Amino acid sequence: MQFLAYILVYPLLWIISILPFKLLYFVSDLLYILLYRVFAYRKKVVLNNLKLVFPDKSNPEIQRITKAFYHHLCDMIVEAIKSMTISELEMKKRFTFTNVELLQEIETQNRSVILMCAHYASWEWIFILQTLIKSRGNAVYKQLANKHFDKLVKRIRAKYNSYLVTTKDIIPTLIKEKKQGILSVNGFASDQSPKRNKAFHWQKFMGIEVPVHTGAEMLAKKLDMTVVFMKVTKLKRGFYQCTFKTITENPKDINNYGITDKFLKLVEEQITEAPEYYLWTHKRWKHARKH
Template sequence: MQFLVYILIYPFLWFVSILPFRLLYVFSDGLYFILYYIVGYRKKVVKENLNLVFPEKSEKEIKTITKKFFHHLCDMVVESIKSISISEEEMKKRFVFTNIEEVHKIEDANKSMVMMCAHYGSWEWIFVLQTYVKSMGYGIYKRIANKHFDKLVKSIRAKYNSYLITTKEAIPRLIEAKNNGERTINGFISDQSPKLHKAFHWNEFMNIKVPIHTGAEMLAKKLDMAVIFFSVKKIKRGYYETTFKTITMEPNEYKDYEITDIFLKLVEKQIYEAPEYYLWTHKRWKHRNDVPPEFQ
């Protein structure tokens, strides 16, 4: 059944991926109309989240941000499909690194690194970073249920010497790499909400106390990796600038969760500057009423 779904859908995805960008965004506009006006995909969740974190904004302002967000979301969908066929040259033109030397400094220090980011801007084309560096690249991800689509996504990343591994695979694989003297760059999207039974740290995110993912920090400390943050700025449709900020070269000099809290403040700064580029469809604040007494 999974293979049948794959062979039915993949030709359509491939066709979309070979469209020139001008037509690709016409497709995105059509997708926006369907999702926003007809299906209403998670529109209620988006507005609830925006009202929650921006109580000072008017209904008109919330509606404007919501529409801009859905436009951006649809652009991201078609851009991720474009990854199937986009050339390296085209991707480098559209996803620019403003200070790649920050990554090179860490490599020159012969250290592996944990690269933290949020569901902000665009993260789909970050794997082109591997064409600028010498370290092996790994992205920590959740496996796709359909094994054929999972294989497709992995193959796209592998074109640029970047590989996807699950959370369970990460520690043994990266310990092995360290023991073999390999340098690695390990990407984490670290702003999602953890399961309550795995929540070891709570803090305010956008002025609301929530459980925080700490896996990236814990891995950095366990394997003595530098920690670097990357932010993505949307310049215009299909064009992004990525900027790196080294949080620390010595993670074990920080108290537990301090690095994670620094990361969250950097994420907040992005959101306040341009909220329409954050992924508001996720129920990031769903556990705000479940704060344990020791964290209140």
């Protein structure tokens, strides 16, 4: 059944991926009507999240953010599909970097990087970064249920020396690379909610106390990696700009959870600037601690 689903859906994905951007975003607009107006995909989750973290915003403002978010969500979906066939030149034009030299300088110091980011703006085209640095790119991800689509996503990422590594495999992978002297930039989307029984640290995020992932910090300390925050800004439809900010060059000198807490503050700043670009469909606050 998995293969049947793949061979039925893949041709449609490929056709969408070769559309010029004007038509691609027309597909996004149609998808918006389906997700937001027809099926109301996770609309209750989105509204509950927004009302929880922005208690002072009026209902019209919440509605404005909600609609803008769904437009952006649909853009991200079609942009992910576009990744199948988009050229390197086109991607470099649409996903730019203000200070990639920060990572290049870390390379000259013979150090690997823990790159912490949030589900914000766009993370689909970040792998074009690998054309500008020498380090191997690893991105921590949750394996897809359909093994054929999982292989497709891995193949797309591998075009530019960027690889998807499961949460189960990331620790042995990084230990092996360190022993072999392989420099790497390792992407962690650390803003999701861990399982309550596996939480080591609780912290306020957007004013709500929640359990937070600490895996990126743990690995940085264990393997002595420089920790960098990746901020992505949506300039306009289909165009993004990425800026890197060093959180610490000496993770072992930072008190436990200090790196994670600083990361959360940086994410909060992003969300406050333009909340419509955060991934509100996730149940990020489902384990909120009640006082």
